[in-house]
Amino acid sequence: MTGKENKEFKPIWVIVSFAVLIAINLIPAPDDLSVIGLRALSILAFAVIMWVTEAVKYPVSAVMIATLMIVLLGFSPVGELGETLGDADLSGSDMLGTSNALSLAFVGFSTSAVALVAAALFLASAMQITNLHKRMALYVLKVVGNKTNAIVLGTIMVSVILAFFVPSATARAGAVIPILIGMVAAFGLTKQSKLATLLVITAVQAVSIWNVGIKTAAAQNLVAIGFINEAMGQDVSWIEWFIYAAPWSILMSIVLYFTMTRLFKSETSEIEGGREMIQQEIEKLGPIKPSEIRLIIIAGLLLAMWSTEGILHPFDSASVTLIALALMLAPKLGVFTWKQVEGTINWGTIIVFAIGISLGTVLLRTGAAQWLSDVTFGAMGLQSMPLLAVIALVSIFNILIHLGFASATSLASALIPVFIALTTTLGLGESSLGFVLIQQFVICFGFLLPVSAPQNMLAYGTDTFTVQDLLKSGIVLTIVGYILILILSATYWQWIGLI
Structure with missing residues (x-):
């Protein structure tokens, strides 16, 4: 196997991804989370590990994620979630069914x-x-x-x-x-x-x-x-x-x-x-x-x-x-x-993009995103904080988690549904759209490492700078960018009615 092939396939991380997927599916669903929601979270965990480690090429992982959605969601009981799962035909069965799961897995392609x-x-x-x-x-x-x-x-x-x-x-x-x-x-x-x-x-x-x-x-x-x-x-x-x-x-x-x-x-x-x-x-x-x-x-x-x-x-x-x-x-x-x-179009980008939207949609419709938001951010006591403090804390979380992601598209697929659910948890009302957009702006922060964005990797491949060089400029830009996010949140974005 060539060095290039080794980079495109990391068997240890593939095994870890499946081990985490199986482990989550074996635990009982919490009282406030449906079984199908637990299945969705297991697929999210699988996806995040695959994305962060780049265990396989992104289009390959997208096909694997779609397959898991069809199989795991298809054989999951829907309980009281029938109305939130789109056009699913649940007549005569308590299970979602693979045909309905297939529709969910490919819902991103219709957006x-x-x-x-x-x-x-x-x-x-x-x-x-x-x-x-x-x-x-x-x-x-x-x-x-x-x-x-x-x-x-x-x-x-x-x-x-x-x-x-x-x-x-x-x-x-x-x-x-x-x-x-x-x-x-x-x-x-x-x-x-x-x-x-x-x-x-x-x-x-x-x-x-x-x-x-x-x-x-x-x-x-x-x-x-x-x-x-x-x-x-x-x-x-x-x-x-x-x-x-x-x-x-x-x-x-x-x-x-x-x-x-x-x-x-x-x-x-x-x-x-x-x-x-x-x-x-x-x-x-x-x-x-x-x-x-x-x-x-x-x-x-x-x-x-x-x-x-x-x-x-x-x-x-x-x-x-x-x-x-x-x-x-x-x-x-x-x-x-x-x-x-x-021959010049990267068709895999379209597949990754669509499957990412499908996974996020599943997290939203099954209530998994809401549950994950409540568990992740609930312990931080954000409900009692002013909006600016919430933006400050969640943005730091956003910046730190980006260190593990080589694709901002994948990061948005994983986090935006959770941030949308968080607006419900916090009861942000008219500020909900602004909060989600601001977090999307932060997701675009790719200043720190070569792996933080594809364009960084392209530039790094020219051998014109070291990781330390990029990090030196990236730390300044990240800190100033973060401070500007807070300043604009306290002033301009409030003045124009975004938040």
Whole structure:
């Protein structure tokens, strides 16, 4: 077995996952938790161990989780939960049945959030196929000039601009990082230089910051929206999310600039020939192609439709994105063919996303999320605390548990249902939506470790920085980001009625 295969399969953790699953199923269900709820919690424990340890590839674990939902839930008594389990046909049986369990296991595939993620992957693919995202990044870096600090600022600006148009954090990082490494090489420095460390960490941290600010910038945001739609019967439009979250990301971008330019001193204050190198890269791309022009038009219209959702038109984000996808695939009018795009899409992402939503939905419908919320947070006495104190404590819990998760999408799948249930426990009323959104913002914190986010791993693979380098900047950003969450919770978010 090769080293790569070993990384993709960790038998010890697979055994541990199944052992925990079996152990939970063997214990009697507590009085305030149904048997089917206990089964759901056992599947959650299995999923968390698989996700945290990456015992198998994420799509493989998603298929295993779906199978466990079908088998364990299918042979579980439903008791008084029949009405909360959706369209289950329970006639003639006290058991849920595998056909009904199958519907629950695949309920995530029928959500608008999955449609939006799938379409967003196509949009990110269109940017990569046409190289439009690289052209945009090059032009911004060309404008900012040769000064090192100006290039740091330009790197942040590129990440901000791409966040509006490229709904994939990994794709955004993948567009910018090779350009920055090329600039370092053009100056005659190695990938281990201080300049390379400064620029690459800046790029990847900026990507994480703007995962918070824009609804469509990260898949985990769409997971949260899916649960909010399902459990709370509410929606958050693109522009509403932007109004809530963008101030935090703007302030954090400023903090990022000063953090990076103070913590990581480059060998030089100016990259001689940097502008020429950028111009050479632009020339390699050649003149702008008709497909790029069409993509610019489609992406611009898409952004306009997203930002005016519920204001100038009735179309939701998922519907608008699917319409854009149809235009991108249209013969003559589009930007790519199906043959071009099918090999560039990570189809496993869609499976992981949908099964994650299914698992969270099961936790909500079986009452398992409510029970877990009561047990986890009940002992902390949160009911007697003011909302700001609750946000402070739960956010710390959120940040700490993220240390074990390599996927914010999986973390959102595990935690958002619990946070939704917590709003019921605490009786937050009109502040419920705001509380859940704020915790989703914290879930996007991926500043500390390479394993905290896929874009971090992509950047770490370039050998331009050490774990300690990322941690040094990440600790500052996490602390300041946390403090900003509390400040905005006490001021801005209250002023605009979010909480």
